[in-house]
Amino acid sequence: MVAALTVGTRVLALVILGIGAIVGLAMAVAGAGQAFGVHGWIVLIYCLVIAWRVMLQLDAPEPSPSRLRSYYDDPIKMGVVLTMAWAIVGMGFGVWVAYLLAYPDLRYDAAWTGFGRLRPVHTTGIIFGFGGTALITTSFHVMQRTSRARLAGEFTPWFVLLGYQLFVILAISGYLMGINQSKEYAEAEWYADLWLLVVWITYFTLYIRTLARRAEPHIYVANWYYLSFILIVGVLHIFNNVALPVSWSGSRSYILWSGVQDAMMQWWYGHNAVAFFLTSGFLGMLYYYLPKRAARPIYSYRLSILSFWGITFFYVWVGSHHLHYTALPQWVQTLGMTFSIMLLVPSWATAANALLTLNGAWHKVRDDATLRFMMVAAIFYGMATFEGSFLAIRGVNALSHYTDWTIAHVHVGTLGWNAILIFGAIYALVPVIWRRERMWSPRLVEWHFWLAVAGTVIYVFSMWNSGILQGLMWRTYNDAGTLQYSFIDTVMAMHPYYMGRAVGGTIYMIGMLIGCVNIWMTIRKAPEAGYLRDMPKTPAGDADDRRVPAE
Amino acid sequence: MLRKLTALLEKIVSPFGRLYHLIFRAMYRIERYSLGLAFAIIIVGGIGGAVEIAPLFTINETVEDAPDMRVYTPLEQAGRDIYLREGCYTCHSQMIRTLKDEVDRYGAYSLAVESKYDHPMLWGSKRTGPDLARLGGKYSDDWHVAHLRNPRDVEPASIMPAYRWMEGREVELADLPARLATLRDVGVPYTDAQIENAVRDARGQATPDGPDAEGVVERYGEATNVRNFDGEGGGPTEMDALVAYLQVLGTLVDPATIAAAQAQVGSKGE
Numbered sequence: 001m002v003a004a005l006t007v008g009t010r011v012l013a014l015v016i017l018g019i020g021a022i023v024g025l026a027m028a029v030a031g032a033g034q035a036f037g038v039h040g041w042i043v044l045i046y047c048l049v050i051a052w053r054v055m056l057q058l059d060a061p062e063p064s065p066s067r068l069r070s071y072y073d074d075p076i077k078m079g080v081v082l083t084m085a086w087a088i089v090g091m092g093f094g095v096w097v098a099y100l101l102a103y104p105d106l107r108y109d110a111a112w113t114g115f116g117r118l119r120p121v122h123t124t125g126i127i128f129g130f131g132g133t134a135l136i137t138t139s140f141h142v143m144q145r146t147s148r149a150r151l152a153g154e155f156t157p158w159f160v161l162l163g164y165q166l167f168v169i170l171a172i173s174g175y176l177m178g179i180n181q182s183k184e185y186a187e188a189e190w191y192a193d194l195w196l197l198v199v200w201i202t203y204f205t206l207y208i209r210t211l212a213r214r215a216e217p218h219i220y221v222a223n224w225y226y227l228s229f230i231l232i233v234g235v236l237h238i239f240n241n242v243a244l245p246v247s248w249s250g251s252r253s254y255i256l257w258s259g260v261q262d263a264m265m266q267w268w269y270g271h272n273a274v275a276f277f278l279t280s281g282f283l284g285m286l287y288y289y290l291p292k293r294a295a296r297p298i299y300s301y302r303l304s305i306l307s308f309w310g311i312t313f314f315y316v317w318v319g320s321h322h323l324h325y326t327a328l329p330q331w332v333q334t335l336g337m338t339f340s341i342m343l344l345v346p347s348w349a350t351a352a353n354a355l356l357t358l359n360g361a362w363h364k365v366r367d368d369a370t371l372r373f374m375m376v377a378a379i380f381y382g383m384a385t386f387e388g389s390f391l392a393i394r395g396v397n398a399l400s401h402y403t404d405w406t407i408a409h410v411h412v413g414t415l416g417w418n419a420i421l422i423f424g425a426i427y428a429l430v431p432v433i434w435r436r437e438r439m440w441s442p443r444l445v446e447w448h449f450w451l452a453v454a455g456t457v458i459y460v461f462s463m464w465n466s467g468i469l470q471g472l473m474w475r476t477y478n479d480a481g482t483l484q485y486s487f488i489d490t491v492m493a494m495h496p497y498y499m500g501r502a503v504g505g506t507i508y509m510i511g512m513l514i515g516c517v518n519i520w521m522t523i524r525k526a527p528e529a530g531y532l533r534d535m536p537k538t539p540a541g542d543a544d545d546r547r548v549p550a551e
Numbered sequence: 552m553l554r555k556l557t558a559l560l561e562k563i564v565s566p567f568g569r570l571y572h573l574i575f576r577a578m579y580r581i582e583r584y585s586l587g588l589a590f591a592i593i594i595v596g597g598i599g600g601a602v603e604i605a606p607l608f609t610i611n612e613t614v615e616d617a618p619d620m621r622v623y624t625p626l627e628q629a630g631r632d633i634y635l636r637e638g639c640y641t642c643h644s645q646m647i648r649t650l651k652d653e654v655d656r657y658g659a660y661s662l663a664v665e666s667k668y669d670h671p672m673l674w675g676s677k678r679t680g681p682d683l684a685r686l687g688g689k690y691s692d693d694w695h696v697a698h699l700r701n702p703r704d705v706e707p708a709s710i711m712p713a714y715r716w717m718e719g720r721e722v723e724l725a726d727l728p729a730r731l732a733t734l735r736d737v738g739v740p741y742t743d744a745q746i747e748n749a750v751r752d753a754r755g756q757a758t759p760d761g762p763d764a765e766g767v768v769e770r771y772g773e774a775t776n777v778r779n780f781d782g783e784g785g786g787p788t789e790m791d792a793l794v795a796y797l798q799v800l801g802t803l804v805d806p807a808t809i810a811a812a813q814a815q816v817g818s819k820g821e
Contacts, residue, residue: 101679104703104710114712116638178636183671187638204589211585219582227585228592235593239600246726246733252632254730254737259666260614261607263674268600270676276596305578306564306571312592316599325648326674327663329613332603339599349560356553398650402678475652483655487681492708 001074002053003060004067009155013054016159020047027191030249035177039170039191039251046166070535071144073433075157079137080426080433082165084516086133087419089172090126091509097122098502102495112176120175120187126414127185127277129168134422135281136161136203139226141429142288143207146222147214148537156206163199167192179251183266185273186240190253193241200234215537221304225284228312232276240269260327268319275315278418279381283311283350286381289425290374291357294364299356303349310346314339321392324401333394340392347385354378369445373424376453380416387412399475404497405467408460415456415508423448423515430522437529440521448511448518455508462500469493615664615812617804622668622739623796624771625727625749626756626787630796632730633722633789634673642711644675645684645800658685658801659809665801668739680711685801692780695794719783722792724750745770756795757787774802 002010024047027040097118099106107113140161144151151157171188174180180187188196207230211219243253257265291298298304320328320336355378358365365375387409391400400406427445431438439445473493476484564571581587607613623631634640645666647657654660661684666672675682690698694705700718702709727749735741745752748766755763759777767777780794 100712101710104712107712109713109716111637111716114637114714116641116712119641120638175638180636180638181671182635182638182640182673184640184676208585208589217583219585219588224582224588224592227589228596231589231592232596235597235600244733244737246729250726252726252730254670254733256670256737257672258668258670258738259672260663261604262670262672263666264604264607266671268604302571302575305575309574309578309595313595313598316596317603318599320603322676323674325650326646327661327666329607329610332607335603352557356557359553398648401648402644402676402682406677474656475650477652483652487656488706488708491680491710 001078002057004063004074005154007058007062010054010058012155013158014051014058017047017051017054021051027249031251034250035174035179036249036251038177039174039179042169042173043166046169050162068150070150072151072154072157073141075151075161076137076140076429076433079133079140079161080430080519082161083130083133083137083422083426084512084519086125086129086168087512088516090122090130091505091512093118093122093125095502095505095509098498098505102498102502111178117175117178117180120180121172123185124168124171124175124187126419127273128171131278131281131414131418131422132164132168133161134425135226135229135277135285136164138285138289138425138429139207139281141433142220142222142226142284143210144536145534146220146288147211147216149210149213149215150536152206152209152213156202156209160199160203160206163195163202167196167199170195174251181243181253181255183240183255183269185270186237186266189251190241190243190245191251193237193243196237197234200230200237204230204234220288221298221301221308222284222288224308225280225287228308229276229281229284232272232280232312232316236269236272236276240265260329263323263326263328264320264332267322268316271319271322272316274413275311275318278413279315280311282418282421285421285425286354286374286378289428290354290371290378293368293371293374293424293428294358294361296357296359296361299353299359303353307346307350307353310349311343314343314346318343318392321397322401324394324397337392337394341389344385344389347389348382351378351382351385354381369442369449370424370427370439372449373420373427373452376449377417377421377424380412380420380456384409384413384417399471400467403467403471403474404463404494405471408463408467411456411463412460415452415459419508419512420452420456423452423512426515426519430519431526431529432534434523434526435529436522436526438526439518440524440526441518444514444518448515451507451511451514455504455506455511457504458507459501459504462497462504466494466497466501469497613663614667615662617662617664617667617808617812619808620664620667620804621772621775622741622745623799623803624756624767624775625724625731625745625753626722626792627796627799628730628734629722629724629727629753629787630792630794633717633793634796637714639683640673640675642677642679644678644682645672646674647682647684653682657682659806659813661801662804662809662812664812665804665809668734668803670734670737670739683797683800687798687800687802692778692794692798693782695797696781696790699790699793717789717793718781720789721785722753722787722789724753724787727753742770753787753792757781757791 021044024040024043028037031037031040097115100115140157170192179189181189242256245253317339318336320332321340324333365371390396391409427439470490473485473490478484581591647653647660649660698705699714701713701715702711728746731741731746731749751763752767755767756777757779764777767775776798781788781790
């Protein structure tokens with residue numbers, strides 16, 4: 001991979017890595033003896049390892065200029081592997097914390113194994129590690145193919161991909177060491193946040209620069225979604241994380257906002273992380289891989305415009321439905337509820353647009369598990385958005401909030417929609433990128449599909465049961481007019497469902513591990529593809545039909 | 552069937568036809584310019600956030616008045632920082648909603664003013680364990696220490712993690728003045744005296760018969776809990792700090808002020 005970079009790019013990489021290593025060393029010295037210092041060492045080692053990898057091939061000959069006539073897929077290959085690595089980390093911790101809630105002593109007697117430290121590792125690992133890496137990876141693929149242009153630059157994609165990994169590593173290792181600013185889904189501390197901002201701005205410039213090279217007059221729908229994901233997540237990240245560090249040589253900071261304003265800022269961020277990270281970005285994925293795999297054009301261009309702007313406009317208002325009946329002024333709660341219900345229109349329009357695209361290709365859905373992954377993802381997306389609008393209704397929220405019903409809802413979305421879509425996209429992407437005829441074992445894809453669906457269903461039904469049961473128990477009064485159940489009664493009633501959830505999660509994870517094996521074997525062993533026409537349009541004329549040699 | 556559904560959808564949408572037509576035409580143009588598209592996304596996405604969040608800083612009624620409310624003592628703030636570090640918010644909320652069963656279970660519903668000095672707020676989103684907004688004073692210090700050491704010693708069915716590793720760990724005091732000063736920069740009204748004496752006050756609050764105890768009461772008021780929270784000798788431990796924080800939850804504002812503010816809301820509603 002390094003040998004495919006120009007010598008100039010290799011030197012540039014070494015300079016940037018050198019700067020990173022120096023910053024890491026400075027952090028390690030300034031924060032000696034604290035968790036901040038450990039983070040310094042992590043930054044230093046991370047930079048040195050990559051630098052060593054670059055050094056190994058520093059003297060390799062210049063790559064041939066003809067590479068500029070093909071797509072730049074090396075970072076995508078790395079991205080696929082990293083995505084699956086994060087799936088193992090994120091789901092592994094998820095299954096562990098699931099068992100912890102059933103058996104609280106299933107841990108070491110050490111600080112880092114407390115539920116409160118492990119749970120953010122699961123959420124960050126899965127949302128930002130697995131989901132975020134998948135988004136970056138697929139966006140590199142989609143932006144090139146839909147623009148019929150090569151990625152802008154060879155250094156920037158690596159900077160974005162590997163810089164982002166460093167952010168997630170800092171975040172997760174921080175939680176385990178007790179660095180946590182306690183803002184849900186934004187737990188990372190100030191320096192990691194600043195680093196993410198740098199990476200994110202670079203990501204945006206890369207996207208815009210690649211779009212600027214496009215050989216198509218129009219920007220394809222998938223790119224609108226990826227763009228809104230990058231832009232709005234950037235804005236959310238900045239406002240939600242404005243914090244003042246206590247010192248420049250320590251991890252602790254205090255957030256600028258407090259109390260009710262902080263609560264609104266937090267859930268404006270929190271819900272729109274769901275909206276623009278887990279929805280918009282993933283719709284970008286869906287709008288490319290589903291029609292491509294089905295070999296059918298998108299059902300309706302107009303419907304995609306309606307749903308795109310509907311989602312972009314409505315979603316931002318709905319965060320306050322996380323704060324029903326709290327000290328947040330009622331007018332904001334009501335706005336949040338109203339927009340949550342209106343949001344169902346663009347959400348279902350999107351799901352319908354995806355499913356209607358499959359008209360005329362339903363036999364492929366039956367035969368091809370990869371396409372079925374995407375189809376089922378669209379269905380789960382429709383279910384999750386319906387449930388979301390429903391839970392945002394104030395009266396329903398009175399029952400559901402603070403219970404496992406929220407957890408059920410989130411996992412309909414993350415297991416059923418996001419992860420299943422990622423698997424579908426990866427199964428479509430891997431053979432294309434590695435120039436293979438197909439996945440190593442279509443049977444294993446089939447197995448993965450059914451394990452994923454079964455795991456999701458078991459998980460979600462367990463949590464629906466426990467959530468509704470606990471919500472009802474909390475509000476049950478006896479004949480004397482006092483509360484019927486103590487809090488611990490409700491905790492005990494949860495035990496069988498917590499077991500069910502852990503089992504569902506385990507099944508889901510087994511499916512994912514089968515996927516990892518299949519992907520690995522495809523890279524290593526699957527038969528090479530024959531004739532392929534997968535080239536950008538070049539200034540010299542239309543993309544030529546010669547086969548791209550596999551590296 | 553699907554065609555019919557689409558037709559129905561079109562019918563519902565048709566009154567907005569002109570608007571949509573405008574949007575379609577605009578989009579057809581915009582989607583040819585990446586920066587134009589980016590600009591439009593920021594504007595369209597920004598409206599909701601601006602309308603909902605900006606007024607919360609300016610409308611006075613958003614946060615009630617509580618002139619008697621005090622700030623956290625250094626020891627309590629240190630305890631709060633431990634609460635943040637351990638991710639307690641993942642299982643415990645600190646927000647009692649305006650619902651009868653919650654008020655019966657946990658106490659008077661939470662007011663916005665009560666988390667005015669909370670950077671960040673810890674309202675939470677999940678009750679795997681009970682709400683803690685009014686935990687202060689409900690249990691003894693001994694109960695808290697035993698419960699934190701191993702929750703199942705006190706409540707056999709509890710699924711909370713045991714924090715026995717925290718026992719006897721000295722709490723980090725050296726940077727407390729810097730922490731309080733930073734909190735002042737983001738809006739918590741600590742006085743110069745409070746910041747200067749932060750370390751002494753943290754020691755004093757956990758050492759009731761020591762020389763520094765008096766200063767704590769002087770700077771934070773008569774109602775401040777000055778106790779040896781963990782029951783052990785020596786300097787303040789993380790257990791001391793965490794229990795001091797848990798024992799002050801929901802008591803920073805005088806109950807009479809809370810009752811008065813809630814009566815006012817009630818009469819407005821009628």
